[in-house]
Amino acid sequence: MTSIAVIFGLVIAFCFGTSDFLSKGLTGEVGPYRTTIYTLTTSGLFVIVPSLFFGLPKAISYSDAALLALIAVSTFAAFFFMYRGYQRGNLSVVSPTVNSFPIFSVLFAVVILKVSVSDQVLLALAGVIGGILLVSNNNSAIGASRGRS
Numbered sequence: 001m002t003s004i005a006v007i008f009g010l011v012i013a014f015c016f017g018t019s020d021f022l023s024k025g026l027t028g029e030v031g032p033y034r035t036t037i038y039t040l041t042t043s044g045l046f047v048i049v050p051s052l053f054f055g056l057p058k059a060i061s062y063s064d065a066a067l068l069a070l071i072a073v074s075t076f077a078a079f080f081f082m083y084r085g086y087q088r089g090n091l092s093v094v095s096p097t098v099n100s101f102p103i104f105s106v107l108f109a110v111v112i113l114k115v116s117v118s119d120q121v122l123l124a125l126a127g128v129i130g131g132i133l134l135v136s137n138n139n140s141a142i143g144a145s146r147g148r149s
Helices: 002-030 032-054 062-088 091-098 101-111 119-136 139-148
Strands: none
Touching: 002 032, 002 062, 002 091, 032 062, 062 091, 101 119
């Protein structure tokens, strides 16, 4: 079971990285608003279509609908500002910053919600931090500095 989770995690990380790379060009052509609409519509279809076949696990209450609306608005705002950052900034700086949300989610859960964190969560968080550090490094600058030594 753990190996399946690792494989899915790597596939998702690859998809996130690829979508960041592809959306940088799209944002430059059509703008952050349209890119957000296109991305969320496409990803929404990938979520909605399977639910049509499998059904919903329970009836949706008004509080569920309100929570879903809040999540939709905050997701739209987050994607819009991410794509606006891609349009104006360097992808190698903006992408690691934006994709560090798991760190803030865990910190929020621990500090505000008083959730206890397992060793596996800490290990996964360390992997996220390591990945962000690796992505944000300028490898060409590292290679150039070695050549001067």
